[in-house]
Amino acid sequence: MAGKKQRRNTNKQQQKQTAPESPQPEPTAAGAANQQSPNTAPRRAAPVPGDAPAPGGTRTVGGGAGFSGPGGPNRPQARRQTTNWADAGILGLIVLAIAAIVIFTAKPIASELQKHLGLDLQGGVSVIYQAVPSPGAPVNSDSMNALRNNMVRRVDALGVTEPTIQIENGNRILVELAGIKDPEQAVSVIGQTAHMEFKTEDGKVVLTGADLKSAQAQINTSTSQPEVALTFDSAGAKIFAQVTAANVGKTISIYLDNQLLTNPVVQEAIPSGNAVINGGFKTLQDAQNTALQLNAGALPVQVTTIEKTTVGPTLGQDSLNRSLHAGMIGLVLVFLFMLFYYRVPGVVADLSLIVYALIMAGLYLLVHATLTLEGIAAFIISLGMAVDANILIYERLKEELRAGKTLRSSFDAGFRHALTTILDCNVNSLIGACVLYYFGSSDIKGFAVTLFIGVFTSLFTAVTFTRLIMNLLVSSRLVLNPKWYGVRTKIAAALAKPAV
């Protein structure tokens, strides 16, 4: 390291000596040198980019071997550089490591992400119910919790995995069921607010749905027959105890919206509030249907559907395939653009985009975010911002190179200047994402979360990964010709001319 430092010093001295005598190859470059330099860069002094000449280094550096710049194939600067093989090795290892990670994790990540698809991508239903107060059934936190529990039971009865059922705004319930085959039926069952009554033989209403806590289908362990178990709340249990005691041998029928659902005969007084209806069910499915209807009639408050989105499974699959396809095309275009325009840094940009995508996927899985169409859109937009971070850095790097700085100091100055810009930009995007999250509806929240994670990740990759790789690239001295940093030929030619 000490030797390197020393060499650099020598280089600076050399620059000072050679600069005034160095012939300016272009009148324009002379103009550039005369004008005020906003980069606080030194006057165009060092025509030799890259690090200091190494005393014994005579070999042509890797990457420099194949091209012949406008300066001719025998550019002296190429002969005066040695490759730092330690740094080059680390660089190679990192690239290999990334390749290995991509190869080995791509499939597992993709299949994990497939498990957390939003309902717009795998089909499903999202409903918002609003509770409507009615006499005897006010809307408060108790009744809302009871409503929620009820809906959970109904959804369970439908056999949906990982449903979302949550109270919003104090008087609304959001139900999201992804991957459901018949979304319309689900909405019908969950939101059904049938009026349920328990009637004695003489038609007297003894209990209503409000007294029923739950109904569940089960197989009787001793008879192996399907049956429905009912549980009443404490007030309901008391009345049910009296009514059953008074009606042994008679029927107590259950009506839903004045339609007879079932009319079982009371075998015995039931004081506990836990009753069983059996005998009439041919299959467990039969019993389940009845249980479902009983639960359906037991909503503690009336609800209306204020928002509903259902997406059939084929539409979801189609959207997923199309957006993934489109996303890939976009990505490949960006990759190629960066590669052709920025060349060597373009490779670094593409690498950092891969790392960025890996981190994003990891974070996505970590927070169990659901992948939605809006999420994919936000991912692609934040990818654009991640690319911008790279572009900002490389454009700055080019400017510093054009101003005549060495590769090392161009790199340092380029990063320093670009990072403040990137930071200011990203803080603003984060502000936008936060506001969106706070005010957005649920699907917009998904967009905002992805945008937030994306902007943050892009900032992180720019500061850490891009910087590390560029640092190694510069100190490894693998690629020195400014041409390969995207500085255009005219200037590259000027810079590549021998100093003496």
Place this chain on the structure above:
Amino acid sequence: MVWRENKNCCRLGETGSLRERRKAVNLIELRKYWYILSLLVIIPGLISLGTRHMNFGIDFTGGSLLEIQFSQPVTDTAIQAVMADQKLPSDSEIQLSNGNMAMIRTRALTQDESNSLVSALQQKIGPLSLQSDNKVDAVVSSELMRNAALAVLIAFALMLVYIAIRFEFWFALAAIIAIFHDILVTVGLASIFWLQIDSASVAAILTIAAYSVHDTIVIFDRIRENVKVRKKGEPLDELIHYSIMQTLTRSINTVMTVLFCLLALILFGGVTIRDFMIMLLIGVISGAYSSIFNASPLWFDFKRLRGESAATR
């Protein structure tokens, strides 16, 4: 005023000496034309907004939207007949695509109503599969409106404060006007092209705002940097022009990469997010334009009006 080649210029951003640069075309000098160009896009948009409003989706108007795929070709008169049978309003919209895909938009249907409509369509027309069934109540849509307006205003205020702290107030004001410009352009063109406005459009607007500020900050950051090393007697408009030129490659390249992604999604992505993506496309282009041709000249005008520019020639 004439355009001519700047023969003294080797590269964008590497213009010649102060004296030489004075001869070259100056973006800030031409600012009148940039403002007019903006107005030429915004005014038709505003006229369209005022006369035929926007294509609000059910998210904003309330109502039901059903997407139905029939297994055989279908006509809208056939669907209309079934809808009339179901006593649904005659002003319901029916849109057909690919011959057998129907989109029906009507008033908010209850679950029973939508079930009976679907089964009636099945009986009268033929086998079908319900692709999607969306319903939004009027309560929700008015809330969405309010939240959307609030979100945009709050985001504006926060960005204004941030830029005012990191830069200075006049930068912040110019940036906010540029965002406002982009939103007007986007909303106006959305009205002209009749793009559907739904809750995702709010996300699009805010993303456009964030993106526009992003672009503007990159240029302002460079202006700020150049002001620090400003030479004595250098006119402010030249400094701004120079700063824009220095960042121009970056501005173009970044827009290009974002456009690649957006165009891919618009051309090959699903129909569901197409309008959303088109809005983003309009906004991103407008954002790139406004940060170069509006925000920076505006800042110059603010400075000039406050007598801080020393730019008179």
